[in-house]
Amino acid sequence: MVSWRKIGVVIVALMIVLPAILLVFVNNKPANSTALHYTYSVVNVYPHDTNAFTEGLVFDGGFLYESTGLYGNSSLRRVDLETGGVLQLLSLQPQYFGEGIAVVGDKIVQLTWQSHKGFVYDRASFGLLQEFQYPTEGWGLTYDGKRLIMSDGTANLYFLDPVTFQRIGQVAVHDTGPVTELNELEYINGTVYANIWKEEKIAVINPQNGQVTAWIDLTGIQDLKNQDPNNVLNGIAHDANGDRLFVTGKMWPHIFEIKLIPSA
Secondary structure, eight states: OOOHHHHHHHHHHHHHHHHHHHHHHHHTSOOOOOOEEEEEEEEEEEEOOTTOOEEEEEEETTEEEEEEOSTTTOEEEEEOTTTOOEEEEEEOOTTOOEEEEEEETTEEEEEESSSOEEEEEETTTOOEEEEEEOSSOOOOEEEOSSOEEEEOSSSEEEEEOTTTOOEEEEEEOBSSSBOOOEEEEEEETTEEEEEETTSSEEEEEOTTTOBEEEEEEOTTSSOOTTOOTTOOEEEEEEETTTTEEEEEETTOSEEEEEEEEEOO
16 A cells, blocks of 8 residues: 655655756756857958958968969969959969868968868969878868868868878867867867858857857958859958058958957
């Protein structure tokens, strides 16, 4: 026979335990985003070649280095920031679609989109020194002083040995969920800045764990009315010596030097 006294004890126990279980469940729900938010002010505006379908951008040694895309129109360039003039240009063979670049010492490393092939050039002469392979698409590329950091349009960042170009690690980028479409990259003061393809914003990423620590809203920085929808924001460069941040887009007429402003 069931004891009503025992049933009562069970009911009382459940009344004590269930709230504790619910409290644990609530406290372990996915947290809201803790990322900071920034808008911008424009400090300076510089000319940019509207024939440059920008896929990679680096500022180093007083010059911009730019990789441009499109089949039959891809190139590696050295550019004068003040005038927008192309000082040096190497055209890629028409079967290659140029993508991200990184300066590594006296070399420049350039990715291609779907050819699974990268190129290593002499920084001064643009002479081809080496080719290498990778299994994914090539999108963005940057260098943290020890490793190359590469994106492929997914939520992943891949770390490559800068000598062998072998993958030595990877991290998945996330905020409240996966952050995909990672495009052009720039390593700045321990973090990775990443364009999000077809969006007017930049993610600031902790490369140790993939967490997005900040979002930069660049809405309206370039008037895109009547523009080709493919001519999106893409291109981040940092002048470490002058602490200047530059952004541009594919076939945009301008490069913008911006200052970040914390947003409420």
